[in-house]
Amino acid sequence: MHIEIDEIAKTFGRTAALQPVSLSIPSGALVALLGPSGSGKTTLLRILGGLEFPESGRVLFDGQDATGMTIQERRAGFVFQNYALFRHMTVFENIAYGLKARPRALRPEKEEIARRVTKLLELIRLPEIGGRYPAQLSGGQRQRVALARALAIEPRMLLLDEPFGALDAKVRKELRHGLREIHDTTGLTTIFVTHDQEEAMELSDLVVVMSMGRIEQVGRPADLRARPASAFVREFLTA
């Protein structure tokens, strides 16, 4: 799905979280929102997911105005920073949640839900953990379960908030490839937030560098390195 962000602005109290920003994300791209904390990248992601609403500006999904769409209508697969797995449900129930929440007419049969959950568990290469509770999983396993849960709703896009932030360096590297693989298999437009420039540069097709609620530069990793648009971008990328 092609995503168009048109002059979006957001303030919290008296601080401007986002100056009016505009951005066009081509369908099927894997995009990193890169910036230091407080740069507005998470706010922008939450606005796309319908968790936050902008004061002005528009969001367009495939050319259609989605600014006023509710979170449920957007069907964005959202992976939260600490994964926000439902702790009182097993992994299986977590992944099935979105399918069971559908209105009766659109809800798959019980066997169909089980089949899809099993398939997703295979996709994230954890076929045997369906019966466990989130507290019994490692950080990396939790991240993959959160990804499977988001994919279960057959989302129109995938939004990830610091998906590798809570993991140690080794697992981080492994899961980077995991995300790239899942992106390539599903073909979903995928946007992830990170403050780690190495992660952004290695993983994504397009990097959006943000600072102080503004977009500093948008470009492919190689172009950003070759032609940083500002001193901030140059310094941030070499840090």
Place this chain on the structure above:
Amino acid sequence: MSDAAHLAPPRPARRFRAATEEPAFLRRALIGLVLALLAVLLFAPLVTVFGEALSQGAGAALTALAEPEAQAAIRLTLLVTALSVPLTAVFGLAAGWAIARFDFPGKAVVITLIDLPFSVSPVVAGLCLVLLFGANTTLGGWLVGQGMPVVFALPGIVLATVFVTFPFVAREILPVMVEQGRTEEEAALSLGASGWRMFFTVTLPNIRWALMYGVLLATARAMGEFGAVAVVSGKIRGVTATIPIAIEMLYNEYLTVAAFSLAGLLAVLALFTLALKTALEWRHADALSANRRA
């Protein structure tokens, strides 16, 4: 370890202790002190209540409980509890939700107001209800005219009980909701759940232990409330006398066995709620441990 241990040559018999471990005599003294306090403050009164109730045999106690007035008091207490605890639970949930999830002007005032029933004497609370709903006030007079008297009647007793038990549920669930934050609820919404579905499948299961604990505390308190109910009910024998009020009236009339039989029943009801809580915790031990944040 003490400083002296560094200076003195090591003695082979000495066993090393962890930094957080206290010497044995101190541990025993502290445990003994707690047990003694428990015995004097909790166990001895309970034993006395049952001892007095059964002092003339179990038959006499049961006869006292079968008296029409005692029966009326038991029925009234159960009815008042059944009406006021759900109200307390709903109000507590609403208050906890509003405070934990939203920022609004005057939030600090609301939090203080929730604690008001803890600090205000129940007698004062009862008096306020009388002043507001009494037959000689405008509102009270109108309600009496409609055939719905509040003071010296069931509605007043329920109102007084709700006032007194209100903080229990709100206070129990508030810290849990604050600690757990919004993200699981946001996740449910992003997966397509409606607000109600999110509430019943994510919010409520996450706070159910705190909610249940608050409800059980509120139940025990609702059954035992004396001060506020004493003022509002008018203590009409067999009509508006709850168990605690009936106990007081019987005791004042030197009907010791009857008074202590009812008191024993009240204690049994309280012990039953505690046993219920323990049984539930025991049965759902897996879910409980999974519920803790990893």
